[in-house]
Amino acid sequence: MTILLFILGVLFVAIGIAVSIALHEVGHLLPAKAFKVRVTQYMIGFGPTVFSRTRGETEYGFKALPLGGYVSMVGMFPPNKEDEGEVRRSSTGMFQQLATEARQAETDRLVEGDEDRVFYKLPVYKRIIIMLGGPFMNLLIGTVLFAVLLMGFGTAQTTTTLAEVNKCVITAEQQADTGQTECTEADPAAPAYAAGLLPGDTITVFDGKQVSSWEELSGWIREAAGRTVPLTYERDGVERQTSITPLLTERPVVGDDGAAQTDDDGNYVTREVGFIGVGAEQTLVRQSAGAVLPAVGENLANIAGVVVNLPQRLVDVAQAAFSSEPRDPNGPMSVVGVGRIAGEISSQEVIPAADRVASLVGLVASVNLALFVFNLIPLLPLDGGHVAGALWEGLRRRVAKLFHRPDPGPFDMAKMLPVTYAVAVLLMGMGALLIYADIVKPVSLFN
Template sequence: MTVIAFLVGVVVLVVGLAVSIALHELGHLLPAKKFGVHVGQYMIGFGPTLFSRRRGETEYGIKAIPLGGYISMSGMYPPSPSRAGRAGRAGGGFFATMVQDARAANAETMTDVDEGRLFYRLPVYKRIIIMLGGPVMNLLLAVVLFTIMLSGIGVQTATTTIAGVSECLVSSASAESGCTASDPPSPAAAAGILPGDVIVSVDGTEVADFAEASQIIQDSPGEQLAIVVERDGVPRTLQVTPALTEREIVTADGDVVTAEVGMVGMTAQSEYVPQPVWAGAEMTVDSVQRVAGVVVQLPVRVYDTAVALFTGGERDPDGPLSVVGAGRIAGEVASVDAPVLNRVAGLLGLLASLNLALFVFNLIPLLPLDGGHVAVALWDGLKRLWARVFRRPPPRPVDTARLVPATFVVVVLLIGMGAILILADLFNPISVFG
């Protein structure tokens, strides 16, 4: 059953990632169609085509390697500038050949296409909208997934309803697992608190959940507190004196420390509490900042991952992952011994985080990423603005083909980093459950 659940988690991750990629490319496709750009292909994946169908002027299809996608727009590169009637060159050798091949491939996309439907002919703002459409689609999908997780399912919260009361109070440092005749009764049992009681207030302070009640109790060892509970619809006031005990607590910084606190020996029932509908958007904003921090330090973090891989060291649990690592975590989440809703929420959170990673990563201002195309459009706009301000002739469009060598270097680096992460996820994986 656990193996099947693990495989289900992996399949959910793969399907969810494919849907995320499809929506990302749809985010490019819709504004491109809206602005009249000729789109030759809309493809999910890379490599050999498994399935395709042409509708109108666009071929829609799925390719064999589901690690990305693309749309093919006519005129991504402007025509090559001419000098004395000859095509411009980027230099000699390998990179010059790459530039010329890119120009030739681009020229094919513009065959029999009206000049007004070429991408480079669009106003700067329209080009930016098209290129940002993909990342924005991933951002919106993350908001939707987080909203389903937080507002649709809810956050598992300890309520004010008492689930159990300890007969005696045994220190957490004690190795004993049960009560003995010498153990004193727990303060909760001595006060007459019973399972099913609903806490209304503690020491005159109304509480909305068990955490608020626990905080007052922990801060008041040795002090008699009046606890108002509702039992069978009738309010009752009970007097309880928290005992001083050592217990592990989580600080505001997230550190776990041992401290002397008050304890009465009772536990609460848990239930899923739906959060406000804007909670998903708030979590998205908070998560974007965290993901952006990882992406900004990506080369350093990949280097640290490589060192941990070859030395056998422990990886940073908040470090970058490959698709293999994400699939492994999805399988662990799906197969963990926990309620189904917990596992569903975990998978939703994982898919939302992957979409945020796609959003942030694609904003990097380097070709072939979407952010690189945005940077080119902005540079083109600045050139045009400069010419208007100083009353100069309109400049030629930015010759994007000249950036093909730099694009090639970026692609090689991305492939290298991806290979390191895949190897690390195979031989030195991160486990969310230790």
């Protein structure tokens, strides 16, 4: 059963990513057709064609390698006067030849009536709309999925209901020095256990103050170390009273991500606070529509941080893949790693089914936001590279008009082919590294 659930999780995310890629290309296709550009192909995948069907002037189909997709429009490169006659021989002759061949290939695809339907003749703003259509489709998908996640399933929030009550207090030093995890007669009783609290109890009043959240209660407990305070709790629908004395003890400092913080030597950072020895239950709480955009914005900021530091992140991945160093769970990963995470989540039968589905929806949503951010990088062959080229053309024409100079004409994107090929090679290398790392040292959520 576990293997079947693992496979179902992988399939869920694989289909989600495939649909996201298809809709990304639809984001390019629709405005291109709306602006009367002739679109010759709409393809999902790369390599040999597996299946295709022509509707009107466009061939729709699937390629053998489902690693992306593309929309092919005529007239991506403008003609260039330098292409007339023999190509100049120079140190950059090879690059000029590449540009010439690319322009010729574009010219060969033109048919009668294409004169005013080529991409490069569109106004700058229309070209930007076409190229941004794909990334913004991913942004829309990610936003909708986050709305489903937050408003439909909810987010995990800690409640004031107790999930566990420790019988004794084991200090951080004991755990570090001896590895002790079980209580002995020499260990003091945990305050909550001594006060008679049990798992399933809900704390309602602490030291005469009504409890509204676990964060609020935790703060009061930390501040009440050494004082005996009254406490009200609910058990089986009946309110009960007791008193409790939080113990002053060293506890690990927990960061915003919920993980215990460590110093440069790998030791836990601790501080003395009040402690009663309990763990709280978590439950999914549905959010309002107003929580969606802030959550999307926070995820976009986190993804942008990863992209900005991508070279260093890739170095870290390589070091982890080829050494005994641990893998950063917040670092980049390939579709193989995403699929493995999806399988792990799906196969955790101890987690409620609704929580697992919510996690998978959130995973697909995050992938779409990552596609949005990544495709905005202003380098060819990414969509952001085409946008940058269109903006540069618009700037050149405005400057020329301002200084009463001749119109410089469309920016020749064919001249950027060397950059395109270099970036494509880097992307393939990055993909190969991440796939290798996800196989030999995968990120795991449950280790």
